[in-house]
Structures are given as C-alpha cells and as structure tokens.
Amino acid sequence: MSELSVMGKHHKPPWWRLSALWRRLCGRDHQVVTPREHPNPIVDGHTGWVHLITDAAFEQGLQEHTGRYSVLCGLQINVASMVTPPGRSCESCQVLGGLL
Numbered sequence: 001m002s003e004l005s006v007m008g009k010h011h012k013p014p015w016w017r018l019s020a021l022w023r024r025l026c027g028r029d030h031q032v033v034t035p036r037e038h039p040n041p042i043v044d045g046h047t048g049w050v051h052l053i054t055d056a057a058f059e060q061g062l063q064e065h066t067g068r069y070s071v072l073c074g075l076q077i078n079v080a081s082m083v084t085p086p087g088r089s090c091e092s093c094q095v096l097g098g099l100l
Contacts, residue, residue: 039072039097045080048087052097072096 039052051071053061061069068076073092 039093041086042069042071042077043080043084043086044075045078045084048080048084050086050089050093051075051077052090052093 037054037056039054040058041050042053042058043050051073053069053071057070061067067078069079070076071090071093073090073096
C-alpha cells in the first residue's frame with residue numbers, strides 16, 4: 001500500500017500545524033467575534049404587555065420550572081399563552097434592548 005492510501009483523502013499534511021502556528025504568531029489569524037445578543041419579545045400573562053428577554057434569562061426561567069421570567073426592565077413576569085395577541089410594548093425594555 002502506498003503512504004497516501006493509508007493517510008486517507010482528508011489527512012492534512014505534516015506542515016499544516018506549523019503554518020497555523022506561524023499565522024497565529026504573526027497576527028494573521030482571524031479574530032473570533034461573538035455575535036451581539038438580541039433580546040426576544042415575550043408577552044406578560046397578566047397585563048398583555050410585550051417585554052424583551054435575553055436568551056440567558058429565558059434559559060434560567062426554564063430551568064427554574066416556576067413559569068416566571070426576568071425581563072430586561074427588571075420585572076418578573078408569567079408568560080402568556082402563545083395564542084395571546086401582543087399588546088403594548090414595555091418602553092423600558094425597548095430602551096434597554098437597544099443598548100445590548
């Protein structure tokens with residue numbers, strides 16, 4: 001068997017790691033930019049108002065199993081049914097959502 005057939009078609013050449021190291025040392029490696037977090041709308045079950053919530057706050061609310069979620073304006077709300085039409089938007093959440 002030849003050496004190429006043993007390595008396989010997707011094997012990177014031995015100098016591959018050296019070239020990546022060289023790019024990193026010279027500052028030519030691409031910088032990883034984290035995406036900006038965009039809050040999501042959520043309807044309050046009591047008032048019908050639309051608040052904004054971050055993904056992290058939504059995940060935390062799901063893990064707590066209380067049905068209450070912390071929205072951007074600082075309130076703890078109970079989420080309305082998905083068929084509930086949205087009402088007025090919370091101005092505090094809208095302002096804070098623009099700052100994220």
